[in-house]
Amino acid sequence: MIRFEQVSKRYPGGVESLADISFDIRPGELIVLRGHSGAGKSTLLKLIPALERPTAGRVLVNDQDVGRLPRSAIPYLRRSLGLVTQDSRLLYDRSVLANVLMPLVIAGLPGKEAKKRANAALDRVGLSGYERAMPITLSGGEQQRVAIARAIVNRPAILIADEPTAHLDADYADEIAALFRSFNEAGVTVIVATHSESLFAARTPRRLTLSHGRLQA
Incomplete structure (x- = not known):
């Protein structure tokens, strides 16, 4: 469903946010993305809906190379994705x-x-x-x-959340984590970036850890 193939992302000035990232996410998985502040978690998540484009390598979503999609096709990609950010961004x-x-x-x-x-x-x-x-x-x-x-x-097949509990107290954070677990139990592929080691421990999800832009073994 999602594949990163030797993906790197560099910003103007030579700042490298991601370096040679490769992994696969299968349909129905619950993925917890971990890493220190500045590790590259947000950048990695933004590559999936083409909010950012890779400098090198390929990001595939349902066999589409999203880094090469024309601008007119991006809205159709995003209709199959659900995006939740640290701040709610409500109107x-x-x-x-x-x-x-x-x-x-x-x-x-x-x-x-x-x-x-x-x-x-x-x-x-x-x-x-x-x-x-x-x-x-x-x-x-x-x-x-x-x-x-x-x-x-x-009704997205893939739900992406970037630190969705970062600004919440422990009780609210637990409730939000439980929601994401319930979506996964219903068959949605869920990718959550979080600093908390405990929020998703009950489901023993697959974990991906970034450190200074590199995926750790």
Whole structure:
């Protein structure tokens, strides 16, 4: 499903974020990506949805070389992916429901079906009844749940999360980790970057560790 083949990423000025990275992720796996701050975790995750392009090597998603996709094809790639970032990146001038609806509106899904899917996604993350709430009135953990609902509303086969519990207290972090585990149990391929060694220990996921841009054995 996802393959990195000798991938490197260098930024202007010669800064090397990733060096000669190779690995495969099979459908239905739960992958925990570990590493110190600055190890290259965020860069690696951004290569999958073509938010960044590799300097060398290939990133394959469902046999597509995403680093060479034309700009016009990238939105179609991203419809098969769910993306969750450290900060929720919600639109605070729109309701919870409007935030979750956004990917479906962009995809052109009819209004009735879009609303049905958005409500189902909110129910899935435990926020049924919050449709009219404004994000600013929610706790940090609830805001992150809204972001997760937005990420899964397109029913993606792959869910990518970059430190989704970084700004949450321990109880909220456990709840968010449990959500990702439940998505994986339902067959979604889940890739999570995290500093926490304990959040996903119960599932004994496969772990990938980065150190200074290199994958550790």
